[in-house]
Amino acid sequence: MLEEKIKQLKEETIKKISEVANLEQLRELEIYFLGRKGELTKILRTLGDLSIEERAKAGDLANKIKNELTLEIQKARQNLGEKTDGSSEKEWIDVTAVKEKEEFGHLHPISIVQYELEDIFTSMGFMVLDGPELESDYYNFEALNIPSWHPARDMQDTFYVEGENLLMRTQTSSMQVRAMEKYGAPLRVVVPGRCFRNEATDVRHEHTFYQLEGFMVGKDISVANLKAVLEVVAKKLYGDDTKVKLRPKFYPFVEPGINGEVTCFLCKGKGCRVCKNTGWLEIFGAGLIHPNVLKFGKIDSKKWSGFAFGFGLTRLAMLKYEIDDVRLLCGGDLRFLKQF
Amino acid sequence: MKISLNWLKDLVNIPASVNSEKLVGRLILSTTEVEGVEKIGEILEKIVIGEVLNCVKHPNADRLSVTKVDVGGEKILNIVCGAPNVAKGQKVAVALSGVTLPNGLTLERREVRGIMSEGMICAEDEIGLSGDHTGIMVLPQNAKVGNKLSTLIKAQDTIFEIDNKSITNRPDLWGHFGMAREVAALFGGKLKDYKFKSLSSIKKKEVLKVKVLDKKLCPRYLGAVVENVKIAPSPEWLRLRLESVGVRSINNIVDITNYVMLELGQPMHAFAAAKLKCQNSNVKSIVVRSAKDREKMMTLDGVERKLDNSMLVIADEEKPIALAGIMGGANTEIDNETETIILESANFDFVNVRKTSMSLGLRSESSMRFEKGLDPNLAELAMKKAMHLIAEIIPGARLVNKVIDIKNFKLNAGPIKLGIEYLNKKIGYEIPLPKIINILKSLGFAVKKTGANLVVKIPTWRATKDISIADDLVEEIARIYGYDNLEPKMPEVLMVPPEVNRARMVERRIKNILANSFGMSEVHNYSFADEKVLAKAGFDPNGHIKLKNSIAKNLSHLRQSLIPNLILNISHNQHFFDRIKMFELGMVFSKETGKLAKDAKAKEFLPKQENHLVGLVLDKNSGTPFYNVKDIIAEVLKVLGIKAEFVIKKDATPGWINSGRLLEIKVNKEMIGVITELNQKIQNNFGIKSRVGIFELNFEKLVQYSNENRAYALIPKYPSIELDLSIIVPRKVLWQEILDAISGVTANIVKEVRLFDIYEGKGIEEGKKSLAFRIVYSSEEKTLTLDEVKKKEEEILRKLEQSFGAKLRV
Structure with a gap:
C-alpha cells in the first residue's frame, strides 16, 4: 500500500521533470516533491503507524527513491543549461569568512629543535641517551677531568643540594663517562637535556637551559673527523652553503679544546643583528676527548680516541625563532607556546 | 684582561704587515677569544694646547671662573670654567666648539650664566686619560700653544679586551709579556731583549729575615728591603699606561708592582717595613705560615677576614x-710617610690560593693569576723588573743588602715523547714535519727528533700544569697551524644501527597525540619549586630535596611533582584563554634512592629521578573536565598498546586531588597514574575560576608497558545495526556497572556500547539520572535481522531492570 504510493510518486515526478521548461519550474518541482514539507515527506510521516518491519522496509524504499529523484533533477538542471563549474549564483559563498576551528596543540620550541637534531644524529648512527638531572660531583666534574680545585669550576655556577655531594648537572657532558662505562668503545652518542647554572635570570641568562652533548669513540678519531661531522650537522641545520670555523678554547675534558662557529644563517655571513655583525654564530664547544676522561670511562686511550661536542639547544631555538627573551621558554605562557 | 698594543710593541717586533685587525683575527683563531678592540686617545688629536691669559670670577656664579685663553688662533677665546684649580698662566687642554668628547657630548658656543663660553678646558676624565675629575689638567709650561695635545701626550693606543675565561688554562698569558711571546709565535716576529737596570744597593747588617714554614704551599719567596723610597705620584708615562688597561694609578710603588704584574703576569706586593712588628726593630721578620684557626685580619679592601688553618698567610712576628x-693587609699598607718597603715576589700553590679565595669570597687580580699555576721562575724575573723600575722612577732609592730568595720547586719540564704518527692521527691531517718543529720551537719548546718521535722539552712557563702529555702538544701544533687549514674528513666506522631509545619513541608518540589529536600545548617548567607554592598546592615541602645555594627564594626545592608549577601556569593563562589544554613531560625528584650509581664504585646511588607526564584541561563552559582528560588518557593508552584498568579509589589522596572525581590507572595491578580534577580548595588558593581536569602518569611506566605489537581485527563482512537506548537509573549507578551488565547478557553480537548523554535534573526524578547510549550490533556470520537485534535489546533492558531498576525513558 505505502510502497505503491511511493512508487507512484516517483513516476509522477519523473514525468513532470521531463516536462519542465526552465530552471525556475524545476526548482518549484523539487520543493514540491522532495522539500521539507514535500510529498515524499508527507508519505513518510505516516510510517509511525506501521510495524517495525514494515517501517524499515518502507523507509529503505523511500530513501532509495529520494536518491534516484535527486539525481534526475540534477540531470535535468544540466539539460536546462545550469552551470556546473561553480559559477552559478547559488554556489557563491564568502570565502574570506572563517568558521570556528578545532584548535591544534603545539610542541615546545625546544622539543622541536631537539628532535630535529636527534634525527640528524641517529641518521649518522649516533644513539640518543638520557641521563639524570640531579647528578653526582663525580660524573659532572671529577670524571670529566675537573677536580675540585680546578679553576674551570668557576666557569659554571653550580646548584648544590643539601646534604649529599650532589648537584644539578651543569652540562650534558656528565653523561660521557656513564655512557663509556655502560657501552665501552666504539661508541657514538648524543645526549640532549636540561642543564642548570646558579645565576640570576634576565633577558639573556637563564638558570635552566638545554644542551645537546655528542661524542664518538673509535679508531683514529681525529680533529679532521670532528670538523667533518660538525660541518654536516651545520649544513643540515642551516643549509648547504653553511661553513664551520674552529678555534681553540679550553675545556678540561677535551684536548685539544675547540670552539666552533657557523656562518650566520640569517645574513649568510654578511653581518647582521643576530650575529652582532661578525657573520658568525658561536654554536658549539668541542674537542678530542681527554685521555683522562677515557680512562675514567675505562676505555684504553692507547687503542681508542674520540671527539666530543656540545650545542646549546636553548640558543639554537632562540636563534631559529628569533626569541629575544630566554625566560619565555620556561615561562609557561600559552600566548608564546602556541606560536610553534 | 686588557692588553695594550703599544705595550706589546715594546716587547715584540710585530711585522709591519700585521695591523690590529689581523692581529686580533689570528689571536682568535689560534690563542684566545678577544671580546673587543678599542682605540683610545684619538680624542687627543682634536684637543689643542692653550694658555690661560686671564682668569676672573664669574659675576653671577661663585664657583665659576671666566677665562681668556690663547689657543694659537686669531682670536683669544672666552671660556667659562668650573674647575677650582684654573689660574692665570697655566697651559691647559682645550676642546673647541664642534669637538665631540668620548662621553658623547659635542661642544658648542653657549652662554653660561649670561657669559658666552667658546670651548672647554678639560679635566683628565673628560678626554679619557683617567678617572680624575678633581680639576683641569695643567700641562707643563713648555707645552706649545696651538699644538694638538697628541704631540704632548702619547696616549693613542689600541686596547684588546681578552676574555679571561678563554685563558684559564694558560698561566703564561696573564700579562703582556706572555701575549708578546704568543704573538711572536703566530707571526714569526721576534721578542725584543728584556734588559734590566739594577738598583743601587747598600750593605748593612741583616735587616730582613724570611722564614717559609710551608714550602709546599709557597714554593718560592723573594723578599727585598728597599730604603729611601719617596712615595709620590707616578710619572705620566706610567700613569697613562696603567690607565690605558683600566688600572687606576695610586702611587709610584703600588703602580710599579701593578705594572710588573700587568707586564709579566706575576703579582707582587709591597709592605711598609716600619709597620711590621718585630722584637728587634732593626731586623724585620717575615714568616710564611698557615693561619691560625679564628685568626683575624683586615685586608686592604677594609674587610675583616676570619681565617682558618687551611689558609696561607704572610706574617710578621705577631700577626698576619x-x-x-x-691580598695584602691593611696593617702594613704603604702610605705617604713610608720610607722603607719590603717587596715581595713569590709563588704560591694554585689550589690553596683558589680554595682560600673561594672560601673567603675574595678574588683579586693577584689570586686570579696565582690560581692558574704560575711559573716560580717568573717571581725572580718580576723582582728584577721591579728593581729596574724603582731605579728609573725613584731617585735615591736603594736596595739594602741582597734580595732574599727561598725556593723549593721542581717543574715537570718533560721531555714528552710525541709520536709523529700519533700526532698525525690525532689531527687527521699530515702537517709537514719542519712546520711542526717550527711551531713548537716558536712557542719555546725544545725539540729533538729521534726516529719516529719528537722529544719535546717544556718551557718553564708552560710546565706548571698546562702542558704535560703528548695530547697537549697536539693542541699546540693544531691551533698554531690553524684549524681552518685542516681538511675535514668523515670518520670511517663499521655500519651499525644505533640502539633505539624506546623512551624517546614513546615520548614523541605521546607528544604528537596530545598536541595534534587533542590540541594540547607543551609546557616546560623549572625543575625547582617554591616552598610557598608547594604548600599552597597541597604538598609538604619537607618531603622535597632542598637546594643548598639557590640564588632565588622561589627556587628552593626540587620538584617532586609537575603539578604545582602547572597550577601556576593555569592561574596565569586563565586570564587570556577560555579553554586551556596543556601538558608537561619532565623529571621529578624523590628522596628515595634510585638505581643510578654516584660513581664508578657503584656503592652509593643517586636519588630516584623519574619522568612524569601531566596534562591539564580547563574549559570555562565545562563543569566536568574530568571526562576530557579521561578520554585523552584512554586514547594515549590505546595508541601505546597498554592494557590499563581505571579503578575507583576512595581513601585518602594527595592534597591537590578531587577525591570525588578520581580514577587510578593500573597496569598489571600497578598504579601508574591518576585521572582527576584539581580539588576545589587548591583551585581557590590559586584563584582559578573554572574546574581543571588533570591526568598524571609515571612516564617510565608508560615506556615499560608500551607495546608495539598489533594484530589487525577483521573488517566486518556484514552490516551492523545501531540502536539507541535511553534509560533512567539511580544516580549512583556507575556506567561501568551498566557496561558489565550488558556484556554479561550478550552473546557476541554487541560490538560496541557508546554513552552519549548523562542527564540529571528537570524532567528526571530526584536521585535518578538518565543515560542515553547507542549499541552497535553485528555478527561475523550473517546480516542480522532487526528482529534478532530487537530481541537482544529487550534482553538487555530486562537485565538492566533487574540489576538497577532501570526504566526505559519515554
Missing part, C-alpha cells in the same frame, strides 16, 4: 700581614 697570593 697578607693573605698569601690574594
Whole structure:
C-alpha cells in the first residue's frame, strides 16, 4: 500500500521533470516533491503507524527513491543549461569568512629543535641517551677531568643540594663517562637535556637551559673527523652553503679544546643583528676527548680516541625563532607556546 | 684582561704587515677569544694646547671662573670654567666648539650664566686619560700653544679586551709579556731583549729575615728591603699606561708592582717595613705560615677576614700581614710617610690560593693569576723588573743588602715523547714535519727528533700544569697551524644501527597525540619549586630535596611533582584563554634512592629521578573536565598498546586531588597514574575560576608497558545495526556497572556500547539520572535481522531492570 504510493510518486515526478521548461519550474518541482514539507515527506510521516518491519522496509524504499529523484533533477538542471563549474549564483559563498576551528596543540620550541637534531644524529648512527638531572660531583666534574680545585669550576655556577655531594648537572657532558662505562668503545652518542647554572635570570641568562652533548669513540678519531661531522650537522641545520670555523678554547675534558662557529644563517655571513655583525654564530664547544676522561670511562686511550661536542639547544631555538627573551621558554605562557 | 698594543710593541717586533685587525683575527683563531678592540686617545688629536691669559670670577656664579685663553688662533677665546684649580698662566687642554668628547657630548658656543663660553678646558676624565675629575689638567709650561695635545701626550693606543675565561688554562698569558711571546709565535716576529737596570744597593747588617714554614704551599719567596723610597705620584708615562688597561694609578710603588704584574703576569706586593712588628726593630721578620684557626685580619679592601688553618698567610712576628697570593693587609699598607718597603715576589700553590679565595669570597687580580699555576721562575724575573723600575722612577732609592730568595720547586719540564704518527692521527691531517718543529720551537719548546718521535722539552712557563702529555702538544701544533687549514674528513666506522631509545619513541608518540589529536600545548617548567607554592598546592615541602645555594627564594626545592608549577601556569593563562589544554613531560625528584650509581664504585646511588607526564584541561563552559582528560588518557593508552584498568579509589589522596572525581590507572595491578580534577580548595588558593581536569602518569611506566605489537581485527563482512537506548537509573549507578551488565547478557553480537548523554535534573526524578547510549550490533556470520537485534535489546533492558531498576525513558 505505502510502497505503491511511493512508487507512484516517483513516476509522477519523473514525468513532470521531463516536462519542465526552465530552471525556475524545476526548482518549484523539487520543493514540491522532495522539500521539507514535500510529498515524499508527507508519505513518510505516516510510517509511525506501521510495524517495525514494515517501517524499515518502507523507509529503505523511500530513501532509495529520494536518491534516484535527486539525481534526475540534477540531470535535468544540466539539460536546462545550469552551470556546473561553480559559477552559478547559488554556489557563491564568502570565502574570506572563517568558521570556528578545532584548535591544534603545539610542541615546545625546544622539543622541536631537539628532535630535529636527534634525527640528524641517529641518521649518522649516533644513539640518543638520557641521563639524570640531579647528578653526582663525580660524573659532572671529577670524571670529566675537573677536580675540585680546578679553576674551570668557576666557569659554571653550580646548584648544590643539601646534604649529599650532589648537584644539578651543569652540562650534558656528565653523561660521557656513564655512557663509556655502560657501552665501552666504539661508541657514538648524543645526549640532549636540561642543564642548570646558579645565576640570576634576565633577558639573556637563564638558570635552566638545554644542551645537546655528542661524542664518538673509535679508531683514529681525529680533529679532521670532528670538523667533518660538525660541518654536516651545520649544513643540515642551516643549509648547504653553511661553513664551520674552529678555534681553540679550553675545556678540561677535551684536548685539544675547540670552539666552533657557523656562518650566520640569517645574513649568510654578511653581518647582521643576530650575529652582532661578525657573520658568525658561536654554536658549539668541542674537542678530542681527554685521555683522562677515557680512562675514567675505562676505555684504553692507547687503542681508542674520540671527539666530543656540545650545542646549546636553548640558543639554537632562540636563534631559529628569533626569541629575544630566554625566560619565555620556561615561562609557561600559552600566548608564546602556541606560536610553534 | 686588557692588553695594550703599544705595550706589546715594546716587547715584540710585530711585522709591519700585521695591523690590529689581523692581529686580533689570528689571536682568535689560534690563542684566545678577544671580546673587543678599542682605540683610545684619538680624542687627543682634536684637543689643542692653550694658555690661560686671564682668569676672573664669574659675576653671577661663585664657583665659576671666566677665562681668556690663547689657543694659537686669531682670536683669544672666552671660556667659562668650573674647575677650582684654573689660574692665570697655566697651559691647559682645550676642546673647541664642534669637538665631540668620548662621553658623547659635542661642544658648542653657549652662554653660561649670561657669559658666552667658546670651548672647554678639560679635566683628565673628560678626554679619557683617567678617572680624575678633581680639576683641569695643567700641562707643563713648555707645552706649545696651538699644538694638538697628541704631540704632548702619547696616549693613542689600541686596547684588546681578552676574555679571561678563554685563558684559564694558560698561566703564561696573564700579562703582556706572555701575549708578546704568543704573538711572536703566530707571526714569526721576534721578542725584543728584556734588559734590566739594577738598583743601587747598600750593605748593612741583616735587616730582613724570611722564614717559609710551608714550602709546599709557597714554593718560592723573594723578599727585598728597599730604603729611601719617596712615595709620590707616578710619572705620566706610567700613569697613562696603567690607565690605558683600566688600572687606576695610586702611587709610584703600588703602580710599579701593578705594572710588573700587568707586564709579566706575576703579582707582587709591597709592605711598609716600619709597620711590621718585630722584637728587634732593626731586623724585620717575615714568616710564611698557615693561619691560625679564628685568626683575624683586615685586608686592604677594609674587610675583616676570619681565617682558618687551611689558609696561607704572610706574617710578621705577631700577626698576619697578607693573605698569601690574594691580598695584602691593611696593617702594613704603604702610605705617604713610608720610607722603607719590603717587596715581595713569590709563588704560591694554585689550589690553596683558589680554595682560600673561594672560601673567603675574595678574588683579586693577584689570586686570579696565582690560581692558574704560575711559573716560580717568573717571581725572580718580576723582582728584577721591579728593581729596574724603582731605579728609573725613584731617585735615591736603594736596595739594602741582597734580595732574599727561598725556593723549593721542581717543574715537570718533560721531555714528552710525541709520536709523529700519533700526532698525525690525532689531527687527521699530515702537517709537514719542519712546520711542526717550527711551531713548537716558536712557542719555546725544545725539540729533538729521534726516529719516529719528537722529544719535546717544556718551557718553564708552560710546565706548571698546562702542558704535560703528548695530547697537549697536539693542541699546540693544531691551533698554531690553524684549524681552518685542516681538511675535514668523515670518520670511517663499521655500519651499525644505533640502539633505539624506546623512551624517546614513546615520548614523541605521546607528544604528537596530545598536541595534534587533542590540541594540547607543551609546557616546560623549572625543575625547582617554591616552598610557598608547594604548600599552597597541597604538598609538604619537607618531603622535597632542598637546594643548598639557590640564588632565588622561589627556587628552593626540587620538584617532586609537575603539578604545582602547572597550577601556576593555569592561574596565569586563565586570564587570556577560555579553554586551556596543556601538558608537561619532565623529571621529578624523590628522596628515595634510585638505581643510578654516584660513581664508578657503584656503592652509593643517586636519588630516584623519574619522568612524569601531566596534562591539564580547563574549559570555562565545562563543569566536568574530568571526562576530557579521561578520554585523552584512554586514547594515549590505546595508541601505546597498554592494557590499563581505571579503578575507583576512595581513601585518602594527595592534597591537590578531587577525591570525588578520581580514577587510578593500573597496569598489571600497578598504579601508574591518576585521572582527576584539581580539588576545589587548591583551585581557590590559586584563584582559578573554572574546574581543571588533570591526568598524571609515571612516564617510565608508560615506556615499560608500551607495546608495539598489533594484530589487525577483521573488517566486518556484514552490516551492523545501531540502536539507541535511553534509560533512567539511580544516580549512583556507575556506567561501568551498566557496561558489565550488558556484556554479561550478550552473546557476541554487541560490538560496541557508546554513552552519549548523562542527564540529571528537570524532567528526571530526584536521585535518578538518565543515560542515553547507542549499541552497535553485528555478527561475523550473517546480516542480522532487526528482529534478532530487537530481541537482544529487550534482553538487555530486562537485565538492566533487574540489576538497577532501570526504566526505559519515554
